[in-house]
Amino acid sequence: MIKLLIVDDEQIEREGMQTILERNFPDLLIKQAKNGKMAVEMADDYTPDLILMDIKMPGLNGLEAVEQISARHPKTKFIMVTAYDTFGYVKAAIKLGVKDYILKPSKISEIKLTVEKVLKLIEQEKIQQTNNMLQEAALQRTLTLVETDVVTQLLFDHVHEVHVDMLMEMLDIPSTNEMFAMIVLLPSGSESNYSLIKEKVRQNKSGWVGALYGNQLPIIVFRQPDKTFRSQASTLARDILAIPKTGQHTDWIIGIGEVCSSLDQVRQSYQDALMATLDTKAITNYRFYADIHTNVDVRYSHLNKSEQKEFADLIRLGHWNDVQMYVMNILQRYEKEAANLLHSQQRMLEILWITSRVLNEIGVETTTPLYSVQTTHYRQLRSETKQLLAKMKQSYDDHYNNLEADTIQQIKQYIMDHSHQDISLDTLAQKVGLSPIYISKMFKEKQGINYIDFLTECRMEKAKRLMNDLEKSIKEITFEVGYHDPNYFSKVFKKMTNVSPKEYRKTLLRNKA
Secondary structure, three states, X not given: OOEEEEEOOOHHHXXXXXXXXXXXXXXXXXXXEOOHHHHHHHHHHHOOOEXXXXXXXXXXXXXXXXXXXXXXXXXXXXXXXXXXXXXXXXXXXXXXXXXXXXXXOOOHHHHHHHHHHHHHHHHHHHHHHHHHHHHHHHHHHHHHHHHHHHHHHHHHOOOOOOOHHHHXXXXXXXXXXOEEEEEEEOOOOOHHHHHHHHHHHHHHOOEEEOOOEOOEEEEEEEOOOOOOHHHHHHHHHHHHHOOOOOOOOOOOEEEEOOOEOOHHHHHHHHXXXXXXXXXXXXXXXXXXXXXXXXXXXXXXXOOOHHHHHHHHHHHHHOOHHHHHHHHHHHXXXXXXXXXXXXXXXXXXXXXXXXXXXXXXXOOOOOOOOOOOOOOOOHHHHHXXXXXXXXXXXXXXXXXXXXXXXXXXXXXXHHHHHOOOOOOOXXXXXXXXXXXXXXXXXXXXXXXXXXXXXXXXXXXXXXXXXXXXXXXOOHHHHHHHOOOOOHHHHHHHHHHHHOOOHHHHHHHHHHHHO
């Protein structure tokens, strides 16, 4: 509803104008002010869309009131009401942004026409404002998804059609030459705090927030040149920890990785941050990776390229027993060497991430493997590592079971639609993009019969339907179902149905009689 304010020092003028407006514009919400000072005060609380302002009033005159109200409420429109049709007043009113003026006295039709014109302008602006708000809201939702996608790609090496550089151009937080990763560990039941953390980071314009993976929320933070790294990280960590928490658990832990000089290196900073969250000796709830003292540089703990290729081949082939043996042998070696437990966990996490990346590359969707907050001994590390491998194996099995089910359905449908044609394993292989040997083996395992037997069943079912048409000869039916020799067709038909085609047709005739 559009709100209107009538300002005039003469009550009879105010009442008369309100009566005219209510009759012609019944949807308006109308209030009155008897002088300029009162109009300025009412504008703050009432916030009218349109003010009909008398120019000549004692005290604060109309032009002065317009100037003060416009300064506080720039969207408010004005129509001046005056008995003085002079150039000086009109010029002053135009400078103040007044949309039109009404002379005293005026015909009702003139008042209606003038007010109607400004009301239409207000309605158009309101519609445009609503559209802008909807567009802005849609843009913000899109940017939120883009931000999450960028973080996912940078930290977990997920490959998407839209390159990460293109996504970064859409975000309103420009990246800098230096950055670092943070991880916020949220206890179970604290997921509702995700939006509060995201809003806090957005308010600080300090970085990008990723998706919540289990209880771990990753953040990529960009360095601010006017602050030291520790000062910036500590301030943001304390701001996040100060957020009012919902749920039963209130203890959040934040890990802070080392500064890196490019987005290509931020994944290492994320691993650093994850290691920092595992530091149980930290005094505060936010922990720097740099504060973990170690004799081993974990940055050189990755598998070399040949080892990665060997390991990746095992995953692609689905040799999960070998995959598990490969991983557990590495873990056993760390345990025998009495390596630091935290470092061993980080190394195993790297291997599990390689597994996850290879699975994603071959089209298997799986969640990013992450350990629980603390691993207290090697027995627990072995158990959790096996569980994470088992989850990825399940994702692999589910993917290929679904793929095989879809492939079998495609093959069956193709055979049913083209049973009258000569169909070979090579033909089926080309249709589904798999090897003939694999198709033959898969079809037999899933259907219990080979594809030739299924093709024969389809042809016999079609032959039975065609025999209902008495005008068709057995010879014609033979060719229509895909055979070239009526005698051979008759032998196959009798073998499948225990009766010859002629006997089957006689049975149909007797049933119809």
